[in-house]
Amino acid sequence: MPKVSDEYFENKKNEIVDAAFRVCSKKPITSVVMKDIIDETGFSHGLIYKYYKDLDEVLRDLVIKINLQNKLDEKLDAIIESNESKISRWKSVIREICGMLSQQMIDSGTDVIKISLYSDMLAMSEPERVSRIAKKLDVDTQSPLLYLAQVMEQYLKKILSVKKLRPVKTVDQIIQFIIISYHGIQTGFVLSECYGANHLKNKYKPKEMFDCLADSIIAMMGGKMKEVSEWLKK
Numbered sequence: 001m002p003k004v005s006d007e008y009f010e011n012k013k014n015e016i017v018d019a020a021f022r023v024c025s026k027k028p029i030t031s032v033v034m035k036d037i038i039d040e041t042g043f044s045h046g047l048i049y050k051y052y053k054d055l056d057e058v059l060r061d062l063v064i065k066i067n068l069q070n071k072l073d074e075k076l077d078a079i080i081e082s083n084e085s086k087i088s089r090w091k092s093v094i095r096e097i098c099g100m101l102s103q104q105m106i107d108s109g110t111d112v113i114k115i116s117l118y119s120d121m122l123a124m125s126e127p128e129r130v131s132r133i134a135k136k137l138d139v140d141t142q143s144p145l146l147y148l149a150q151v152m153e154q155y156l157k158k159i160l161s162v163k164k165l166r167p168v169k170t171v172d173q174i175i176q177f178i179i180i181s182y183h184g185i186q187t188g189f190v191l192s193e194c195y196g197a198n199h200l201k202n203k204y205k206p207k208e209m210f211d212c213l214a215d216s217i218i219a220m221m222g223g224k225m226k227e228v229s230e231w232l233k234k
Contacts, residue, residue, distance in 0.1 A: 020062045025111035029118040060133050064141040070108050072144040090159045095214040102210040110193050113186050165222040185209040
């Protein structure tokens with residue numbers, strides 16, 4: 001049997017990963033089995049296992065693909081670097097970063113967010129399994145939120161050092177609050193957009209929620225906030 005080309009091999013793997021994306025956007029990852037992926041691809045059982053030995057290998061490549069397509073590095077670095085010598089504008093920078101996160105969430109689409117939330121469910125129910133999958137990711141393919149946390153920690157510490165502010169929370173606590181808030185906004189956005197919850201309809205708009213997050217970060221950093229209405233009019 002002739003050896004297949006590297007391009008053919010990668011194309012087949014991409015088809016399998018794309019099928020996994022469709023499956024995992026429709027049902028919780030905790031209930032996904034390899035047969036779901038096989039049925040979605042239309043490939044034979046034997047063909048699938050030529051490319052992946054088990055479901056976790058497929059999920060690893062799915063996570064890698066989603067993370068690479070939703071990286072924050074360049075956008076976040078551009079905001080920080082363009083304001084590096086303007087530390088006095090730190091409040092506007094915080095708001096610009098939160099605005100970028102809002103747009104990123106909207107652009108990524110609800111299917112990606114649903115898979116993210118389903119992944120959190122898997123992490124809670126099978127932490128050791130998720131840990132094994134995560135260990136197979138390198139720095140470039142890890143969650144974009146890890147990079148966000150690292151950059152924000154450095155930036156907030158710089159603000160405190162230069163501006164001599166008196167934060168009401170530690171930088172570590174603020175970073176934890178940012179990550180928790182991000183996940184909360186994701187959850188509200190998906191519930192209001194995808195599941196027809198009438199009591200949530202039009203109540204979880206990412207822009208408004210990230211505006212609130214920006215104001216909260218500024219307050220915790222010890223900064224006096226300008227009129228929020230002025231910012232929202234921009």
